Amino acid sequence: MLGFTKWELGKSNKTSRLRRMPRPSTRPAERRRSYDQYCAAARALDAVGDRWTLLIVRELLAGPRRYTDLHADLPGVSTDMLATRLRDMERDGLATRRRLPPPSPAYVYELTDRGRGLLPVLRALARWGAPALEGPRPTDAVRAHWFAVPLLDALESAGGSGTVEVRLDEGVFHVRLDGDGGAAYGDGPAEAPDARLRMDAATCAALGGGELSLAAGVRAGRVEVAGEGPLAAALRGGPGPL
The missing domain is CATH 1.10.10.10 (Winged helix-like DNA-binding domain superfamily/Winged helix DNA-binding domain)
Structure with a gap:
């Protein structure tokens, strides 16, 4: 036995030649856990x-x-x-x-x-990635709550605090605003939300990417706002009740 794992037969000038193929490594791949950089x-x-x-x-x-x-x-x-x-x-x-x-x-x-503490990191990544989003590709999966992170900027820009429930054809999620730049989100309906928004996924993506303001979306009929309190009024683009 020569110990070869694979043979490749080559013919040149009516002369047969045998070439030894490299033996695949049996050592498990070592996973690098650090860049080892003081950065x-x-x-x-x-x-x-x-x-x-x-x-x-x-x-x-x-x-x-x-x-x-x-x-x-x-x-x-x-x-x-x-x-x-x-x-x-x-x-x-x-x-x-x-x-x-x-x-x-x-x-x-x-x-x-x-x-x-990684929420601001994801928000920055969403802003950076929004221009590449365009329409969904045929192979793209979609979940409603994936729109929550990019939508936070649009909701916070309206001002106000409270819980906003957002309903898309793909599902429902909710966002909690504290009025001081702090926000959180959850999957599914909210319990007793202060305002409810209804829109399609394309509108939600446009809001998240900064291509459409919330007030403009409401005026164009692309965003429906339900609710009577200050937060709902702010999301419509008008002042809340005094």
Whole structure:
């Protein structure tokens, strides 16, 4: 035995030649965990630069999620990859895992304070990526709450504080505004929201990308605002009741 793993037969001038093909490595690939650079940006990327990590953060910013829910709202991620990323996030202090109280036997993942501190990072990424969004591609998955992060700027620019429920054909999410630049969002309907918005996904994307102001969307009939309080009035573009 010559110990060759593959042979390739080549013929030249009626002479046969045998070429040894490289043997594939059986050593497991070593995963690099650090850029080893004394730089704040490099340290941040050590923790969140891996594929899927920031999208998991996006999901958990909407509230605690079960593993199965995360997997359903992250189309394309494998179960092994999701489990690995969640373990990495726990190790790096970005997320924790806890068991729900009885009678539910389920566990949920949720962000730590350090993990929630990534919301401004996602907002900046959404602003930067908005011009490339255009229309959805045939292979694109869509979830309503994915519009929440880019929509925060438009909602905050209207002023006011309270909870806004946003309804698209693709689903419902809600946003909590505190009036001082702080915001949070959640998947699904809100309990007793101060205002309700109805629009289509294209309008929501235009608002998030800065191509359309909320007041202009309301005037054009592309955004419907329901509610009678100060926040609803601010979202319509007018002053609230004194």
